[in-house]
Structures are given as C-alpha cells and as structure tokens.
Amino acid sequence: MFTAYTADQIRTAERALMATLPRGTLMLRAATGLAAVCAAMLPRVYGSRVVLLVGSGDNGGDALHAGAVLARRGAGVTAVLAGSRVHEAGLAALLAAGGVSRKPGGGDDVRRAVEGADLIVDGLVGIGASGALREPYAGLAETAGHAAAPVVAVDVPSGVDASTGRVEGGAVRAAVTVTMGALKTGLLVDPGAVYAGRVELIDIGLGPYLPGPDVAALTRASVRATLPRPAAASDKYRRGVVGVVAGSDQYTGAAVLAVGGALHAGAGMVRYAGPSRPVGQVRARWPEAVVTELDEPSIDDVGRVQAWVLGPGLGTGRWARELVLRVLATDVPVLVDADGLNVVAHDVSLLRRTAPVLITPHAGELARLTGAARGDIEAAPLAHARAAAAELGVTVLLKGSTTVVAEEGEPARVNGTGTPWLATGGTGDVLSGIAGSLLAQGLGARDAGSCAAYLHGLAGRIAADGAPLTAAAVAEALPAAIRSLDEESARSRLP
Numbered sequence: 001m002f003t004a005y006t007a008d009q010i011r012t013a014e015r016a017l018m019a020t021l022p023r024g025t026l027m028l029r030a031a032t033g034l035a036a037v038c039a040a041m042l043p044r045v046y047g048s049r050v051v052l053l054v055g056s057g058d059n060g061g062d063a064l065h066a067g068a069v070l071a072r073r074g075a076g077v078t079a080v081l082a083g084s085r086v087h088e089a090g091l092a093a094l095l096a097a098g099g100v101s102r103k104p105g106g107g108d109d110v111r112r113a114v115e116g117a118d119l120i121v122d123g124l125v126g127i128g129a130s131g132a133l134r135e136p137y138a139g140l141a142e143t144a145g146h147a148a149a150p151v152v153a154v155d156v157p158s159g160v161d162a163s164t165g166r167v168e169g170g171a172v173r174a175a176v177t178v179t180m181g182a183l184k185t186g187l188l189v190d191p192g193a194v195y196a197g198r199v200e201l202i203d204i205g206l207g208p209y210l211p212g213p214d215v216a217a218l219t220r221a222s223v224r225a226t227l228p229r230p231a232a233a234s235d236k237y238r239r240g241v242v243g244v245v246a247g248s249d250q251y252t253g254a255a256v257l258a259v260g261g262a263l264h265a266g267a268g269m270v271r272y273a274g275p276s277r278p279v280g281q282v283r284a285r286w287p288e289a290v291v292t293e294l295d296e297p298s299i300d301d302v303g304r305v306q307a308w309v310l311g312p313g314l315g316t317g318r319w320a321r322e323l324v325l326r327v328l329a330t331d332v333p334v335l336v337d338a339d340g341l342n343v344v345a346h347d348v349s350l351l352r353r354t355a356p357v358l359i360t361p362h363a364g365e366l367a368r369l370t371g372a373a374r375g376d377i378e379a380a381p382l383a384h385a386r387a388a389a390a391e392l393g394v395t396v397l398l399k400g401s402t403t404v405v406a407e408e409g410e411p412a413r414v415n416g417t418g419t420p421w422l423a424t425g426g427t428g429d430v431l432s433g434i435a436g437s438l439l440a441q442g443l444g445a446r447d448a449g450s451c452a453a454y455l456h457g458l459a460g461r462i463a464a465d466g467a468p469l470t471a472a473a474v475a476e477a478l479p480a481a482i483r484s485l486d487e488e489s490a491r492s493r494l495p
C-alpha cells in the first residue's frame with residue numbers, strides 16, 4: 001500500500017528527523033535524489049540547458065542544490081529567482097558550480113531561457129505554500145506550461161495544495177513530480193493528481209517519524225493479499241452469492257453489464273432479478289446467472305444472497321422505489337449506484353441500516369445526495385467524499401479520473417489505475433457488479449470499493465490497450481487483470 005500525508009503531518013515528521021541530523025542534511029538528500037531524476041530525463045546531462053524556477057523557500061533550495069549537481073556534470077543551469085528572498089546556501093552552491101541566476105522581471109530574457117530549455121525544474125513552492133500562486137510565480141508557471149521541455153516539479157507542482165489536491169487559479173503541469181520523504185495527499189487525488197504526472201518518491205529517512213496516513217493507495221500486492229481466493233473446500237455458496245437488482249424494460253444493458261462485472265469478479269453465484277426484458281437479455285448473455293423474472297417489485301422469491309447490487313438502470317418510478325426499499329430492508333451489505341442513488345436522494349435516511357452500505361456516485365449523483373454543488377465536489381473530491389461518508393453513515397466510492405473511497409474514522413483510499421478510455425457508457429455498471437461481488441465474498445465496504453476500483457481500472461487498461469473500449473470488454477478483461485496481480489507485486493511506482 002502506498003501511503004500519503006498532509007503538509008502538517010510531513011512538517012511534524014521532518015522536524016523530528018531534522019533534530020537528529022546536522023543542519024542541511026535533509027535538503028542535500030532531497031536534492032541528490034532530485035538531480036538523479038532530472039539527469040535520467042535528459043538524453044545527456046553535459047551541454048543540456050536546465051532552467052530552475054526558484055521560490056523563496058526551501059522548495060527553491062532543493063531546486064538550487066539539484067541544479068548545482070547538474071551544473072557540475074556540465075549542464076548549463078539558469079536559476080530564475082522569483083521570490084523576494086532566496087535560499088542562500090543553495091544559490092551559492094549553484095553559482096560555485098558554474099550556474100547563473102536571473103530575475104523574472106528581466107524582460108524576454110527569462111521567457112527565452114524557459115522556451116529554450118531542455119528541462120524545467122519547478123522549485124517555486126512546496127508544502128509551505130498557501131492559496132493561489134501569486135505573481136510572479138503564477139506567470140512563471142504559465143510560461144513553463146507553454147514550453148516544449150518537460151517540467152519536473154519539486155515535492156508538489158506549484159499551485160497544487162499538497163494536503164488536498166486543490167488548485168486555486170493556475171498550477172504547474174509536471175511530467176514528473178519528485179516528492180521528498182513521503183507522498184503528499186494532493187499528489188494522489190484530483191485535481192492535483194492530474195498536474196503531478198508520474199510521481200517519484202525520494203527516501204530521506206522520514207519513514208520512522210511518520211504518523212498514520214491521511215490517505216492510502218492500493219498496490220498490486222495489497223490487492224492480491226486482500227482478494228478472497230477459493231480454498232479447496234469452497235463451494236459456490238461459500239464463495240459468496242451476489243444478488244443484482246438492476247435494469248428495467250427501458251435500460252436492459254445496465255443489468256447485463258452489472259451481472260457481467262459480478263460474474264467475473266469471483267462470486268460463487270450471481271442471482272439476477274428484474275422484469276422480463278432485461279431478464280431475457282441477461283439469460284441470453286450470461287447463462288451462468290440464476291435469474292428471477294419479477295412480476296411485481298419484490299425480492300421474496302430471489303433466494304438467499306450475501307450482498308446486493310442495487311440501482312444501475314433501475315429507473316426512478318414506483319417499481320424502482322419499491323425495490324430500493326425492499327433491498328435496503330435486508331440484513332446483508334448493499335451496494336447502491338446510479339438510479340438507486342437517485343431514489344434514495346429523496347430520503348437519505350434509507351441508507352441508515354445496520355449492515356454495510358457502499359455507494360458509488362459520480363460527482364453529479366453525490367451532489368443530488370448531499371446538496372453540495374457539483375463543481376465544488378469536483379474541485380475537492382476527497383473532502384466531499386469524506387463529508388458525505390460521515391453525514392450519510394455509509395462508505396462512499398466517488399468516481400473520477402482518480403477514485404476516492406471514504407469511510408468515517410479510516411484513512412481514505414485513492415485509486416489511479418483507471419484510464420480516460422473508461423469514460424464511456426456502462427463502465428459504472430460493471431464497477432457496481434465487481435464491488436457487489438467482492439462484498440458478497442466477505443470484504444468490508446472499504447476494501448470491496450477500493451479493490452473494485454483498482455481492478456476495474458486495470459481491466460480498463462487491458463481492454464483499451466490504447467484504443468476505445470466497451471464496458472462489456474472491461475468485464476471480460478477482469479480475469480486478466482486479476483491474473484496480472486501476480487506478475488509484478490513489488491513495484492516502486494504508482495499505481
């Protein structure tokens with residue numbers, strides 16, 4: 001599991017570590033790691049042109065010291081000193097190594113240097129930043145955004161809030177973010193994750209001083225360890241039976257896709273209940289599913305299940321409302337998605353029950369549940385998912401380009417395995433099926449949601465392979481995704 005921390009948590013840990021070391025040691029460790037990543041991004045260091053955007057704090061100090069290392073190896077390094085102050089030791093090291101410095105007010109000079117660079121290092125602000133970037137930082141971030149060279153952000157892309165991932169105004173778009181000591185929450189959640197690019201973690205010895213994490217991201221190894229595997233004595237009932245209440249005469253595909261997700265995610269059996277048209281399609285597509293055709297909105301004849309998937313394509317009329325009431329009145333875990341959420345939006349107290357509830361909204365659906373504005377949710381998904389989990393008393397899986405799973409009193413989980421190709425109709429129905437299947441197999445709601453998001457993203461990548469995918473193909477790629485967990489379990493990179 002990757003763990004990430006807020007700026008305050010990092011500061012506290014850094015203070016404790018720094019007290020045990022000679023002054024400046026941590027920055028030199030950070031700068032050495034940073035310089036190594038920069039060097040690896042250049043075809044060759046000697047003769048390359050590197051521009052450092054340097055703010056007034058220690059983030060700028062990291063950049064200057066790394067620039068000194070690159071200058072000693074023959075790079076032409078120009079530091080643009082954006083702050084009213086500068087890290088003096090860092091600047092002295094750079095100048096002694098043959099680097100030069102400029103002020104951003106120097107007309108076209110700075111713009112030309114940035115545009116002509118082979119590599120740009122963003123050392124404007126790190127965990128000491130507050131609020132939107134001020135000038136001249138904001139202008140420099142924009143200039144860097146137009147340059148052809150890749151940008152390496154030091155610790156966090158300047159303009160991204162390290163603790164929350166919020167971006168007020170502009171921010172640096174990095175190809176790579178080299179983060180010091182530990183991951184920051186803002187690098188893993190939207191919108192910050194989009195600005196961070198690939199994240200490289202430099203070990204500076206902070207580990208023993210870190211508290212419990214703010215958020216965590218699953219890895220292949222942790223998903224593999226969490227997923228239930230059938231034992232020799234397992235039978236289909238003991239592996240978990242999942243019931244799917246989804247689809248309608250109008251929306252038949254949602255039923256087919258939710259059942260497809262559930263079947264491929266390891267449940268021993270999938271029971272589907274719905275009206276005649278989706279029943280016919282589910283039966284034709286998935287003969288493995290046990291189907292019950294409903295003449296009235298009741299689940300009395302469906303048989304025993306260990307968890308329900310409730311909602312995709314269900315509609316929002318009387319039939320749907322009745323089914324929602326009955327499924328939520330059972331005593332097993334329930335996953336509520338899509339129309340199920342639209343129904344409960346009229347009375348969120350329906351979600352208060354003894355057995356676990358996992359909801360899987362996108363920002364618009366969460367907005368209807370909590371009354372928050374959709375745009376506010378998209379600007380701060382982690383905070384909104386956490387608030388909704390506390391307010392509604394459920395586990396919230398909030399979909400986005402990175403997915404957040406929040407449960408009160410636990411570190412949130414974030415998932416970045418997805419691909420933009422997954423933004424297509426029906427993939428959410430597949431995700432519901434997967435998560436419901438994992439609930440039925442006995443996982444808690446947070447594990448079921450975060451493992452489902454991980455596998456769904458991985459299956460999406462496998463199904464897409466650089467081209468458009470269909471939701472059905474995502475369901476069918478799940479076994480390959482689960483198999484791939486064994487391939488490479490100890491990875492140093494995200495995800």
Ligand SMILES: NC(=O)C1=CN([C@@H]2O[C@H](COP(=O)(O)OP(=O)(O)OC[C@H]3O[C@@H](n4cnc5c(N)ncnc54)[C@H](OP(=O)(O)O)[C@@H]3O)[C@@H](O)[C@H]2O)[C@@H](O)CC1
Nearest residue numbers: 014026027057058059125126127128129130132133134155
């Ligand atoms: N501590 C350690 O052990 C280690 C720390 N390390 C490194 O130090 C970094 C933290 O350094 P830090 O604390 O000096 O803060 P930092 O982010 O450089 O800048 C803060 C300054 O920026 C300014 N400023 C703030 N907001 C602004 C805005 N919106 N727009 C414009 N300017 C703004 C403001 O300055 P002012 O404007 O007041 O002059 C403020 O004082 C950390 O991210 C990591 O890279 C590593 O070397 C490992 C060891």
Ligand SMILES: [K+]
Nearest residue numbers: 125154156158
């Ligand atoms: K930075």
